[in-house]
Amino acid sequence: MAERSDDAAAAASLMEQILYEVKKVVVGQDHFLERVLVALLARGHLLVEGVPGLAKTLTVNTLAQAMQGSFKRIQFTPDLVPSDLVGTRLYNQKTGDFSTSLGPVFCNLLLADEINRAPAKVQSALLEVMQERQVTIAGETHKVPNPFVVMATQNPIETEGTYPLPEAQVDRFMMKALVGYPSAEEEFVIVSRVTGVMHTVAKVATTEQLAELQTRSRxxxxxxxxxxxxxxxxxxxxxxxxxxxxxxxxxxxxxxxxxxxxxxxxxxxxxxxxxxxxxxxxxxxxxxxxxxxxxxxxxxxxxxxxxxxxxxxxxxxxxxxxxxxxxxxxxxxxxxxx
CATH class of the missing domain: 1.10.8.80 (Magnesium chelatase subunit I, C-Terminal domain)
Incomplete structure (x- = not known):
């Protein structure tokens, strides 16, 4: 019993260290940050709705640095095609062979920025990797790294050139977090930090440790x-x-x-x-x-x-x-x- 309690306290302490490093850069947004960590531990994906400029990209990037994981950001646009996400097969004229070029979904933390701007065929490509955590290219299956979490953002104030997300894909997101504007005090700190000397983020955990924490959480x-x-x-x-x-x-x-x-x-x-x-x-x-x-x-x-x-x-x-x-x-x- 005491051993289990000590394990829980040690795990919570490690997550606090990760959160501390993120909050050295990101001001406020406590609810949002907590939901990001919950999604990481629960192996779930997170849909975030908020206006531009609220540190959504910065949060995920900083988190990836703190846990020494790989981070990729995809700006979703109407002209995006599935191969831009998952990768494609390339032909080498010299050797006459095909090689596989893996796309940006092969990372630990994937930020899908303005996800509702991409057409249905791109959403379908993302659907497989979110649910199965794997990608199929030319009949070959490629596993994404572990841990793997997709954080997608939506802009609630602009609907021009957007596509409604399929219900099947929306259901794949474990949670949807709403991000609001900071308070006046928080915004003062934001401006001071951004216009001052940037803080360095310490590497306090590894992806292997996070995978172990996920197992303990379950x-x-x-x-x-x-x-x-x-x-x-x-x-x-x-x-x-x-x-x-x-x-x-x-x-x-x-x-x-x-x-x-x-x-x-x-x-x-x-x-x-x-x-x-x-x-x-x-x-x-x-x-x-x-x-x-x-x-x-x-x-x-x-x-x-x-x-x-x-x-x-x-x-x-x-x-x-x-x-x-x-x-x-x-x-x-x-x-x-x-």
């Missing part, structure tokens, strides 16, 4: 009542009337898939791991519920007309589907060690 104890809670919440998005939300039913065209239930538990487990615990509590799952669900609920035209958001619907659901009571810590530890 070993955290999750009480069955939390899994039942996740299933009920996701079920309420599909059948609000059965959950006692008859008035909300007209606002939802399609509810969340089982990936949402899995994502709530996986993300909640990673968040508990970040907090230095060897078990998951109800607040861990509650804290990630909106991030996991908001992009999976397809709103009806009535909801759009009434300016009802997915977050509003999630709030209604959580009022009628209560989280299980917080169990005694001694009981949880005893069950987890059994």
């Amino acid at each position: 070993g955290l104890f999750v009480d069955p009542s939390l899994i039942q809670f996740a299933v009920k919440v996701v079920g309420a998005t599909r059948n609000p009337t059965q959950a006692g939300l008859a008035e909300t039913a007209r606002l939802i065209s399609f509810g969340a898939s089982p990936r949402a239930s899995i994502g709530m538990i996986e993300a909640g487990r990673a968040l508990a791991f970040l907090r230095g615990r060897g078990y998951v509590l109800p607040e861990d799952v509650l804290d990630v519920t909106a991030d996991v669900l908001r992009h999976r609920i397809v709103l009806s035209y009535e909801a759009l007309a009434e300016e009802v958001t997915a977050d509003d619907i999630i709030t209604r659901i959580l009022k009628v589907v209560p989280a299980p009571e917080k169990p005694l810590e001694s009981h949880v530890k005893l069950t987890a060690s059994a």
Whole structure:
């Protein structure tokens, strides 16, 4: 028991060091940074919505430096083709042979900037690597490095020249985080740092250590009542009337898939791991519920007309589907060690 507790504390300490290095460069955005680390630990992909200039690219680049991983950024544009992402076969005229040139998706952290600007065929190419973590080029399968996380950004204020993301691809993102403007105090610090001497980022972890942390995170104890809670919440998005939300039913065209239930538990487990615990509590799952669900609920035209958001619907659901009571810590530890 003591050994497990020490492991959790040591792992949380390492993640704190990584976060400290990132925050030497990135000011504020605590919720966003926490969700990036949760996605890393849970092996999930992250969709980020925010206006330009909020340090989304800088965050991922700095994180890759701190954990000594490879980082690639792809600027999605309407003229992008699948080979620009995954790679292609090249013909050598001298030897008469073909060689494979791997694309930028072969990295640890991939930033897909303005992902909704690329056409459907490019989205389909990204779909395979996100789900299967592999790429097929000319019939040959190539595995991407481990760990591998895609962080995609969307601009909410500009729709000219954009393509709606396919629902199948949106569902592959474990979470969708909303990034807002910094406060006046934070912006003062941002300007001071950017116009001053740049801080160097120390390499505090390796990709091998991160892979080990991912494995440890999956070993955290999750009480069955939390899994039942996740299933009920996701079920309420599909059948609000059965959950006692008859008035909300007209606002939802399609509810969340089982990936949402899995994502709530996986993300909640990673968040508990970040907090230095060897078990998951109800607040861990509650804290990630909106991030996991908001992009999976397809709103009806009535909801759009009434300016009802997915977050509003999630709030209604959580009022009628209560989280299980917080169990005694001694009981949880005893069950987890059994």
